Amino acid sequence: MNEEKLMNLLNSLDDDLVEKEIDKLLEGVEIDMESINKKAHDKLNSESKKIRRRKKGLYVAAACLAAVSVSSLYAKDISKAVLSFLGKTPVYDTIVNGEAYYLKDSRKLDEHFIIDSFMVSKGKLEMELVTDLPFEELGDIYIIPKDNPDIVYFPAGYSVDENNKYFLSFANKTEENYHIEPFKEFKFEIAGNTYEVSLDTAASFDSESEIYAADETDNNDLGVNMGAKFVEKDGKRMLQIITAFEDSKLQLDKLGKPKNTDVSSEYENLEKGGIRSSSTGVDTETLYVQDQSGKRYSLDVPKDAKGRPVTLFETKAPKDAELTLKVPAIVASNPAVQEQLKLAVPEEGEISIDQEIDFGIQKVKAKSIKRLSSTSASIEFELDTLSNDKVHVRSFGFYSSDIKKAEGKFDASKAVITLEFKEGTDAVNLLIDYPEFVIDGDWAINMY
Structure with missing residues (x-):
């Protein structure tokens, strides 16, 4: 026409x-x-x-x-x-990628052990275990999938609360890595005993899921998609926040903007073998939803939340309100990064290194190494050398078998790692891994 x-x-x-x-x-x-x-x-x-x-x-x-x-x-x-x-799977109070299995209700194994929660997905295996036995009596702890008995998983890290509840994070003992494949049934070995456990299948998001998404045009250069949906759980209205990265190597560590930019971490090579390590936790600011009048309602972490990072929150916002969710920032990490630094330790004074390390979405530069004493030295790093003012390196891991102890101090622009070693040491090999980032996306999601 x-x-x-x-x-x-x-x-x-x-x-x-x-x-x-x-x-x-x-x-x-x-x-x-x-x-x-x-x-x-x-x-x-x-x-x-x-x-x-x-x-x-x-x-x-x-x-x-x-x-x-x-x-x-x-x-x-x-x-x-x-x-x-789509394909992401809510489990307990968190979200994982792809196929996942979990323990719907806590499972009492005997008079000493209760599995309070258990979840497994690709790359993630976590358990909450309650016991009245002291840690030294637990012995070797193993998880063996029933359909793949040649693979053995063991705790790579743990924490314990005042109620003797252990939070255990597992790694692949057979392959000596973090390669984890989901499984539905397994054998659990602890304190010389073996228990058989069967899990439930977690349901993934699909095309019928009512998910609200942030406008991609606001931060299309960050490679992060942010969404949210309302969930009814235990008679309460909850809000689930969903994050998807274009770079599959990135993973979410926590939602929200960290309250502090300074981070401290340290580790020690123990004489009897093994490593003792610790690091500053991520404490983030409270998230809010806002109605059309501008009134804000906080998003609160559920009591006894299960799964990390927590992505499911309670809110007292009215059900009939037109709400906008604000997410100013997130904390993410890249477990795939591993970079070796071969460093000569000067006999005295300071020498330049000037070596850049690529973390993908951001970079850092090892600037110099300085002799402090006959048994110590410090390395200075410049952070955020890639021109991207919305992505900041919060911290990264460091390890060397050549030293006794190391301590790292991170602030907004630089990091200083202090090494302690045997007298006569003139070189160290330092592994840099697991960078953690703060991504300032300032996402807004209209949930109406």
């Missing part, structure tokens, strides 16, 4: 009818039609009545085209973001 025929058709229609049909067409599209109509009518009123109808048709048609274009672009962005969430 050419322009003349189109205009003849528009001219043959009643003006009020055209406006009503256009309103129907644009129903649900987020566009300021009142403003468009006002501007169109203002311009139309300045013309003669003879051409009024034709010009009105042109303006309405233009409004339609603009609205449809905006709507199509918006739908495309949202579809891409939501698509990145």
